[in-house]
Amino acid sequence: MSELRSKPRHRRSRTALAVGVPLALTAAGTLAYGTDLGVLGSTAQQASAAAPSWAADTADGFASVNSLGQNGTYGGRDGKTVTVKTQADLEKYATATEPYVIVVAGTINMNPVGKEIKVQSDKTIVGSGTSGHIVGGGFFLGQGVHNVIIRNLTIRDSYQGIWNDKDHDFDAVQMDGAHHVWIDHNDLRHMADGLIDVRKDSTNVTVSWNKLSDNNKTFGIGWTENVKTDITIHHNWFRETEQRNPSTDNAAHAHLYNNFLEDAPGTDINSSYGNYSRGATKMVLENSLFQGMKNPVIKDSGAAIVQRGNSFSGTSGRNESGGTAFDPKAFYPYSLDKAADLPSVLKAGAGPRASIGTTAAASTKAANATTLTVAKDGSGQYTTVQAAVNAVPANNPSRVVIAVKPGTYRELVKVPSNKPHVTIQGTGGSRKDTTIVYNNASGTPKPGGGTYGTGGSATVAVEADDFQARNLTISNDFDEKANQNLSGHQAVALRTAADKVFLDGIIVSGDQDTLLLDTAAKDRLGRVYVANSYVIGNVDFIFGRATAVVDKSVITLKKRWDGTSAGYVTAPSTAANRKGILIANSTVNGDVSGGSFYLGRPWHAGGDASLDPQTTVRNTSLSAAIKSTPWTDMSGFSWKDDRFAEYKNTGAGAGSASSNRPHLTDAQAADQEVADWLAGWTPSAS
The missing domain is CATH 2.160.20.10 (Single-stranded right-handed beta-helix, Pectin lyase-like)
Structure with a gap:
């Protein structure tokens, strides 16, 4: 005889994420990036x-x-x-x-x-x-x-x-x-x-x-x-x-x-x-x-x-x-x-992973250290962030935390693909205390000839899976006004081209093309979760082909170099049959003119018609800066041929559904939640 089960035995919210976020940071718009207490409260400052x-993983299903x-x-x-x-x-x-x-x-x-x-x-x-x-x-x-x-x-x-x-x-x-x-x-x-x-x-x-x-x-x-x-x-x-x-x-x-x-x-x-x-x-x-x-x-x-x-x-x-x-x-x-x-x-x-079943007890000093410290004044193990990254052994099997003391680090940082499980974490009381900054742009000449291009302009470039950043600022302070002679003003602060990237409690600041969320290749999955953070820019400043979530964050619109207000928040270049950019539970605001910014436009990189760009903005407060028709075409591609939608947004910039402002139905929205984007990955601080 069958065992009778008249009611569910166990149920949890499908959107719950074990990200260790204190309640003070969960409401977007309440983040104060000059006064917050760091990334995850005092206990999170312990290296690991x-x-x-x-060893603490538990089963699902x-x-x-x-x-x-x-x-x-x-x-x-x-x-x-x-x-x-x-x-x-x-x-x-x-x-x-x-x-x-x-x-x-x-x-x-x-x-x-x-x-x-x-x-x-x-x-x-x-x-x-x-x-x-x-x-x-x-x-x-x-x-x-x-x-x-x-x-x-x-x-x-x-x-x-x-x-x-x-x-x-x-x-x-x-x-x-x-x-x-x-x-x-x-x-x-x-x-x-x-x-x-x-x-x-x-x-x-x-x-x-x-x-x-x-x-x-x-x-x-x-x-x-x-x-x-x-x-x-x-x-x-x-x-x-x-x-x-x-x-x-x-x-x-x-x-x-x-x-x-x-x-x-x-x-x-x-x-x-x-x-x-x-x-x-x-x-x-x-x-x-x-x-x-x-x-x-x-x-x-x-x-x-x-x-x-x-x-x-x-x-x-x-x-x-x-x-x-x-x-x-x-x-x-x-x-x-x-x-x-x-x-x-x-x-x-699928199959065995190099990161499971191993400890930090590798043969190299860097792996044994668990935490590598960086300080400009020489009080740490390294004086630059890149030097600490260089010290992480190739194919490191477990988490290495690069703890960066307060200061401004004017340098380029690259985390290569063979160095997974790296965390770069500021140790100050605020995410503004520790800043990594540089000023390359797409049109900036390279020392060996040519120019950097958009992706090459990044202050911080992440190509390694399972990367985390928290409690710091990553910035590109390229001066557009002083460099009008350059042909390309795209200036990336942070570029990711990896899977399982967790950006938690940070500021990413720039003007055009601030945050490039990419994948290692067109056919590779690249999931990025941005939480409790600020992203600042004006033109296409959240863009790329990654499957990316911006959650419980503040997206700050800023004026152009000449003082005008005009711009685009997102420019997804999503591959067909993948998820693109999801902005959820956040706030979009800034000191710009009313009705001057689009939420997004479709970037068919290289004119690739096979792409199917996607941005969904849901449960987010939109300021009056957002246009009443928030989506627009790009380079001859119509946004209406791709995937752009809203759901239950609020604020002066929100608007009712129309042919020029599509809204998801409740049934559609049920399949466009944060957990759907993350696809089985639960970001957690480590």
Whole structure:
């Protein structure tokens, strides 16, 4: 008999962000950038906790739901952290009764082949960067085992040479009657039987951001007459897997979203089916991409599948839906990537990450330091910000905080792509106390010939993922009036060309093209979250192709060099099928004339007609400076052919909906919230 669940067991706001923002800063327009107390209050000035940030990570999805006496899934974070390099040590700590965070630092060859270590409750088993490999075996979670995280590992190669092997039940991860399990960012492949088996009433399971490949019976769920299993499967890349992708039998709630199932032509493994809803399963299948799969979605007569937002390319055979299921948002918050984005999102993000399972204990002095100090007066480790950036080791595995003492640092700063996890943080009492400034413009001659161009003019250029800046000012003080002879007056203060960039409690100041929010390449995702900050400029001063949110911030309009009032707030150059610029919960004001500024115009960079620029401004106070027709054309491209809209703005510059001022409906606005832009990333101070 099915377990009755008459009401949701756990629910949180889908737009909540763990950004650690004090209440005094949450209302846009109340930020006082001469008097605030720094970035996140006094506690945030501590460089970093002793434990790395990944050690505090907790599961999302059904593994986060409070039930069966377990409040979410957090693994062994309350216990000691141990590093293992042998099977004996791994087994010792995984089977212990007390909690442990077990870091696998190297390759462990299981003996005998096929051995599955019997993991006990309250454990995190995590690979150290990309080095943690389990070869020829895996893990077993038995009846009642709970609160287990298996993360960032490569588990592989128990295959015994027989494709449909009936004699060797060797799995990567098998659970029989376990609950609250999170399987995340693993590479699972080439096993004798299943890569993942969720069996015998196991429940509250989340499987996320894994690569599953080179296997026959990939991912099975069920082996029970009861209908109890609650499971979330999201952001996984299935490639060259024949069946059970997954097969879901008698699951009470199966939520599958943003998975990429790929059967490439010309390979040795051919798919027989993709997602299968069996028995009495209720499945919700959202925004997944099926490429080349045979029978991509199938269901039994008694099962249910509700499909929405999925994409099918080169598929054949059964593609079925029907019945009623459930609302996942009644259990937990989540946001969706578009199906078309999944190849780039998952090829970049699925599988083991160099930043997970590692600590600051690298071999170099800079990595050991955790915090590098910069002071103009010589009282720090470095006298320039760039010198501190240079000291960060290439491919640093964990956060390095560059703490910059008050002062004006007239220099160019570049954080290259091979130096992720860097924070530049001012240590003064106000974000105005620490300033990084320079004065290059697009037309400024370079020492070696030519000019800098718009992107090259940036005072601070960020090309590394997971960058953070807080409690400082980044400025370009190029003097347009004194340089009328130059052909290009675009002068960027800050350029980002990376993913997961968090700009928190800062001032970004300039005139034309102040804040360039870019991506590493046209086909690469680049998410930027700007919060509790000021952005100041006049012409196209928030622009680029990134998926960017300006939230709880003040956008200050300033006059041109000749004292006139005219300008454009945004100039998005968004790629098709991506999200562009979202301004939310903010204030747009400034000492300029009424009706003199547009909210935005479409920048088709290089005349690229394939772009689909997007700006949404919602729940924001607009001053009288904003035109009553707030959008306009650019370089021959009509804004009406792209994506520009408002929702529930207020203030003298707000206006009612019309053909020249489109407003989102409530239903449209529900899909254009901050969490939708961030697509599963929750920015947090670190």
